[in-house]
């Protein structure tokens with residue numbers, strides 16, 4: 001049987017990983033500033049993480065949500081503390097799209113309404129409602145098209161206000177990334193998030209903070225939306241939550257009431273997933289990784305700003321983007337194959353950095369040297385053509 005060919009891949013086979021580094025089958029070492037798409041939060045194969053999952057696997061790996069699972073309660077308790085939302089309620093699932101799907105559905109159950117506001121350049125996942133609120137018609141199948149989604153320009157408070165004024169009583173929810181990831185590292189302004197919060201309260205709509213990529217400490221605060229000093233009604237999370245183990249969840253404000261059967265999943269919140277998620281939170285706390293993300297991120301951003309030719313260096317913590325000129329369009333590929341550094345991209349010309357939250361200053365320095373070398377190589381090549 002062949003694989004269903006949907007991913008354009010790099011011809012590299014990773015066989016080993018540790019901290020912010022991975023190795024291929026020839027023993028070649030790579031610096032990982034991509035984290036497998038923002039997933040590696042505490043670092044590859046962290047010893048505490050490996051130990052906790054291994055020990056759990058030797059006890060019980062899985063049972064369904066039909067029995068008591070103290071590990072889920074332990075996770076909810078810890079997540080409440082670390083996220084600063086101890087009075088919220090946790091529902092566990094398996095992926096970012098599923099988290100958003102559940103959030104949008106729960107909002108609609110809550111207020112009985114159908115319309116959702118989403119924003120230009122958003123990405124919320126590939127399942128039915130999640131892809132319907134994603135601003136990319138190319139990945140929406142005909143069956144995903146719906147009249148229930150209103151797309152507004154990102155960071156446009158006037159358009160948001162006008163929309164609520166016109167159809168506020170029909171709006172079920174507003175879904176927004178604190179920092180757009182796939183869209184190219186675009187920060188929601190504090191006033192924009194505050195306006196969403198205020199209008200949702202005023203009109204009885206649900207404020208959904210998609211924190212799948214920008215959450216879990218990546219921005220230097222637990223949720224990037226926290227920079228605006230707002231409380232969303234639902235936060236969705238996935239990627240960094242399990243450091244690679246598939247686990248996701250939504251946390252839900254106290255005024256949203258559960259009902260049996262309202263949401264559900266077979267795999268969500270199983271023993272192994274909880275062990276992975278708990279290990280991640282324990283390491284985040286023990287190693288003070290939010291502080292590290294904020295400090296190493298600021299340092300890296302300052303160093304990037306010194307490099308001439310890189311434009312619009314932006315982001316928060318260890319979620320960083322910058323634009324590159326068209327003539328450097330091979331930069332990401334060259335970083336990978338000439339310098340052995342993984343980075344991310346966003347079309348058409350953005351490089352995205354999404355490393356482990358435990359990235360050290362020396363790893364950041366190594367990246368800056370590699371980047372400068374590749375940029376010099378472009379200049380040398382341009383001169384030799386002349």
Ligand SMILES: Cc1ncc(COP(=O)(O)O)c(C=O)c1O
Pocket residue numbers: 095096097098100123124125126177181182210211212213214238239
């Ligand atoms: C902001 C955001 N939301 C949702 C998703 C979907 O997550 P998953 O791929 O786990 O379904 C992603 C994935 O990149 C994302 O960046």
